Amino acid sequence: MAILKIYKYPHPVLRAVGERVTAFDETLQTLVADMIETLYACTGAIGLAAQQVGQPLQVFVMDMAAASTKDQLRVYINPEIVQASRNKTMREGCLSFPEYLANVKRPQKITVKAQDQWGQWFEQEATMLEAVCIQHEMDHLNGVLMIDRIESLKTDWITRQPKPLNPELADEEAS
Ligand code: NI
Numbered sequence: 138m139a140i141l142k143i144y145k146y147p148h149p150v151l152r153a154v155g156e157r158v159t160a161f162d163e164t165l166q167t168l169v170a171d172m173i174e175t176l177y178a179c180t181g182a183i184g185l186a187a188q189q190v191g192q193p194l195q196v197f198v199m200d201m202a203a204a205s206t207k208d209q210l211r212v213y214i215n216p217e218i219v220q221a222s223r224n225k226t227m228r229e230g231c232l233s234f235p236e237y238l239a240n241v242k243r244p245q246k247i248t249v250k251a252q253d254q255w256g257q258w259f260e261q262e263a264t265m266l267e268a269v270c271i272q273h274e275m276d277h278l279n280g281v282l283m284i285d286r287i288e289s290l291k292t293d294w295i296t297r298q299p300k301p302l303n304p305e306l307a308d309e310e311a312s
Contacts, residue, residue: 222245
């Protein structure tokens with residue numbers, strides 16, 4: 138296992154649309170294991186997409202309790218939203234924009250379908266911060282960043298103070 142380098146904006150890999158995963162092989166298992174180790178190395182962060190470690194693939198890892206335990210870990214491969222509620226604005230952070238927070242409007246309740254690292258499909262209902270994080274990570278898989286989702290740079294793009302330890306959404310202002 139290895140802690141991977143996190144790519145920051147404006148690195149072009151963050152704009153790459155991830156390829157669908159078709160081989161659930163050893164290479165994928167290594168990438169997933171390394172992404173999990175990298176996520177846990179970013180204190181308090183709860184999600185990490187493959188683009189952020191330089192691999193344009195439909196893969197992200199997430200753990201809503203990353204700061205404390207590891208038992209909420211999920212791996213999402215080839216994810217699709219199958220249902221979504223009305224939008225609400227929430228505040229987001231991102232490991233690729235360590236200096237900023239953004240006010241983003243997204244559905245607060247979603248149903249997502251994805252494969253795990255062994256290729257098994259699962260369906261999950263998520264609300265609030267968990268729903269937002271899934272959508273934020275799915276955006277990464279399609280080369281979309283939180284700066285694309287704001288309505289106004291003046292009101293929705295916020296400089297963090299002081300500099301945070303935990304940029305990827307794990308923020309007390311995120312709910
Ligand atoms: Ni992000």
